[in-house]
């Protein structure tokens with residue numbers, strides 16, 4: 306027998322100036338308590354026994370329909386990161402998308418997956434408890450073709466792991482790339498300045514001043530070289546990071562460490578990219594770090610990047626594991 310459980314509840318959140326009634330779920334183990342809710346299929350908190358919350362907290366109480374919402378903890382889709390010039394073509398058809406980031410489409414468009422109310426189903430299997438969130442994004446949603454049935458399951462395991470499992474199926478050829486947008490802070494407060502990050506990436510995707518992804522470059526000799534643990538402070542940190550690192554296919558993707566407490570989070574994923582975003586536009590600045598496992602940015606327009614095309618009969622899958630110690 307394990308001591309895993311799911312506690313369910315209801316809450317009211319602010320959404321577009323009114324109150325939206327939502328369902329909350331706490332996945333509980335001996336050492337961790339992960340809180341998720343159906344609005345945006347969001348990871349709201351990951352708490353240690355002493356109450357320290359490892360994700361940047363003040364999502365509670367904010368208006369989650371606001372345009373500067375920061376996507377905190379939400380599930381992102383249909384397409385995480387940027388699609389340049391808010392368009393792509395597939396099978397000879399051009400698909401204009403909602404442009405919500407200057408000329409680009411960011412995180413699925415203005416009404417991305419973080420804005421949706423998902424259906425929720427608590428789950429239990431040997432050694433894990435979870436919640437599966439599912440949603441239908443209709444044909445033409447934000448400009449994307451085909452109906453897309455998407456799901457994400459959060460699992461908490463008896464081995465101190467928090468697992469995100471994504472799935473999607475479609476009824477017409479489309480593109481899909483999902484992620485989670487939690488801002489991690491292993492101190493539970495303040496900024497990430499006493500954190501150290503290691504990433505298994507020899508290359509990163511450079512961008513221009515409009516954040517249009519450009520060349521893939523070597524990290525050697527740059528401030529993007531996280532192959533050895535690198536502090537998230539000091540001159541190299543500059544204004545912070547907001548870049549996609551190209552993950553090497555084997556080994557853990559990343560390890561985040563907090564020096565003073567010795568807390569560590571290791572990430573494993575089957576995705577090719579890791580967007581490292583140090584909450585540069587949040588208040589307080591650098592209050593957390595997004596480690597968003599995902600497809601490479603602008604892949605729908607980049608035949609040189611791994612394909613993000615999903616066709617009827619296929620299933621999009623992603624698994625990302627976070628291990629705490």
Ligand code: GAL
Pocket residue numbers: 375376386411547548580582586595597
């Ligand atoms: C990140 C993205 C940033 C910023 C942020 C949301 O994933 O890389 O440029 O848009 O989301 O505030």
